[in-house]
Structure formats: C-alpha cells, structure tokens
Amino acid sequence: MHKVTLIPGDGIGPEVAEAARRVVDASGAGIEWHVHPAGEAQMAVSGTPLPEETLDSVRSDRVALKGPITTPVGSGFRSVNVALRKEFDLYANVRPLRSLPGVKTRYEGVDLVVVRENTEDLYAGIEHMIGDYAAESIKLITRTGSERIARYAFDYAVANGRKKVTAIHKANIMKCTDGLFLDVCRGVAAEYPQIEFTDEIVDAACMHIVQRPEQYDVLVLPNLYGDIMSDLCAGLVGGIGLAPSANIGKDCAIFEAVHGSAPKHAGKNDANPTALILSAVMMLRHLGEREAADRIEGAVLSLFAGGERVTRDIGGSLGTSEFADAVIEEMSK
Numbered sequence: 001m002h003k004v005t006l007i008p009g010d011g012i013g014p015e016v017a018e019a020a021r022r023v024v025d026a027s028g029a030g031i032e033w034h035v036h037p038a039g040e041a042q043m044a045v046s047g048t049p050l051p052e053e054t055l056d057s058v059r060s061d062r063v064a065l066k067g068p069i070t071t072p073v074g075s076g077f078r079s080v081n082v083a084l085r086k087e088f089d090l091y092a093n094v095r096p097l098r099s100l101p102g103v104k105t106r107y108e109g110v111d112l113v114v115v116r117e118n119t120e121d122l123y124a125g126i127e128h129m130i131g132d133y134a135a136e137s138i139k140l141i142t143r144t145g146s147e148r149i150a151r152y153a154f155d156y157a158v159a160n161g162r163k164k165v166t167a168i169h170k171a172n173i174m175k176c177t178d179g180l181f182l183d184v185c186r187g188v189a190a191e192y193p194q195i196e197f198t199d200e201i202v203d204a205a206c207m208h209i210v211q212r213p214e215q216y217d218v219l220v221l222p223n224l225y226g227d228i229m230s231d232l233c234a235g236l237v238g239g240i241g242l243a244p245s246a247n248i249g250k251d252c253a254i255f256e257a258v259h260g261s262a263p264k265h266a267g268k269n270d271a272n273p274t275a276l277i278l279s280a281v282m283m284l285r286h287l288g289e290r291e292a293a294d295r296i297e298g299a300v301l302s303l304f305a306g307g308e309r310v311t312r313d314i315g316g317s318l319g320t321s322e323f324a325d326a327v328i329e330e331m332s333k
C-alpha cells in the first residue's frame, strides 16, 4: 500500500479530488489515502489556511494529490500553493502538455513538457514598499537553483525518450539573473550530448510557440516565465481544465491540476476532473504503479477519442462524477 495525502482544496477542488480518488481506487493501485484540509475554507474554520497536521501528513507520506486552493488577490493570506512548494522545497514543476484525441483546438501534434523552476525568481515574493511612492521586488536566481532545475530537465528528457531541451530566458536584458540561468543550462547541457540543446528569449519563444508548437519538446524556465508559459501552452492543447502537473522535490512530491478553484463552478458537479485525474496518473508513475497509470490514461484517452462521454466544457454532456464513472467503466472493458 502506498500512503498518499489527499488535499481536496477549495471551490471545485473537493469534487475533482473525489473523482480522481475514485478513479485511482478502481485502477488497482493500492493507495491508503490520508485526507487533510488546506485553503480558504480551512482558514474560516481554524484561522490558518495550512494546518500543521496537513503538513505533517505530507511530510510523512512524501506524496500528495492536491485539489486547487484559492489565493486572495492583493491582501489576505499568502498562497498555500507557494507555501507548500517552499516548505517541501518542491523545486521542479513539471507540466506535460499534448494534443488530446477528440479535443478540438487550433493545433495538432503538440507534445511538449514545461519544466519550471519552482522556488526562486520574482515569484518568490521577496518584495517591499519604498515609502508609499514605489514598490520593489527582488528577482533571485542562484547557481544551485538553476543547476538542479536544468539537470532535472535533462534527466527527464533522457528518462522519457525526449530529444531536445530549450532554455527560455531574457538574458539579453537581465544579464546577471537570466544570464546566470542560461549559463548554468549551457553547462549542464554539455553533460548530455545525446540531447539537443537550444535557448530562446522569452518574448520570441511566446511567438514561436503559438506559431509552431509541435517543434518544441522539453522547455526549462525560471519560475515566472514558467508560470506564464505553462498556461499559454495549456491553451494550445484545450485549456487548463485538461492539464496535469507535478511539483517535485528531493524528498517529497505534490501532484495537482494546473487550473485553480474556479469558484463559479463550485458545487455544481460540472467541473472537468481530467486535469486532476491525469495528475494522479503522474503520481502513480512516480510511485512505480505504471500499469495502473497506463490503465487510467488509456481509459481517459479512449473516452476523449469517442468525443461524447466527456464533460460539458469540451463538448460532452457529463458532470464531474459521471465522467469519473465513465473512466472507471472504460477501465473495466
């Protein structure tokens, strides 16, 4: 039995988490779930959005599946997602994005993986007011942080039969910070002669990716560009409702959908649970449960290819729980 902490989260989180949990349970992977709260709803109940018991459970299980968590804009508590990444030093955010059968988009043949540095950069939120006339944010990039994310991207490429890694940066302008990131990526690339290495300036990369996404393979980026680029790439393959992700550290890994808590959809049983189900597939592979992972992924792809037994956001008629039922039924065929 694998022990996994399940954090249902806010908004549509509990519904998509329940759908993913039922699908995983039906896949044959032996999972002992430890369900713990975090997020806005928990803040209202206990005065903290991230209770110590939840952290203890993740610490001891070392693997978690997490529903989306609301972050108040401007004021209020700091992002629980960022806090979890910091607490467990989850330095690699991995988002595989590929065209799915039956999901109509402007592109075909997209199959890329965004590897985003998850702990540094402007995203670390090291910022302050200067009096009341200005505000300053520090973009921190370290050699250690850049090296471990570059190495992760190349190791991922090797392990997953990928051919090319592209580092994305703005080193022409931010010569120190992005310059260091690029320099380290080049150094690591030299240790992987079997993998092609290229680099591109972030603005040009945005244009090229929407023009010809099929030419990209593994992308490695500092935190903020990675955050933006991964949503852009999710848009190329049918939207954030379909995109899974993993946050990987040395001792711990947390798997979650790319989308947020979509409060408008909460409690309506109309959210698409695919992103969290595919995040669970990534989790099962991380746990070595390859057969169960393949079974779930195969069932999801076959429902997508059929085009009818899918959720409303992608042209079907099923609700969240009915889609989970359909995946479970498809797995048993």
Ligand code: NAD
Pocket (backbone or CB within 6 Å): 012, 016, 067, 068, 069, 070, 071, 072, 081, 240, 241, 256, 257, 258, 259, 260, 261, 262, 263, 264, 265, 270, 271, 272, 273, 275, 313
């Ligand atoms: P969102 O992803 O929650 O929703 C944007 C829109 O995308 C929704 O209105 C909906 O139309 C669609 N959508 C998203 N997920 C869907 C799904 N599974 N099925 C069908 N449609 C779906 O983004 P937002 O509105 O910018 O953010 C809402 C909250 O979520 C914010 O508080 C934000 O901070 C938080 N958030 C959390 C995470 C996380 O927990 N990792 C990630 C992103 C945003």
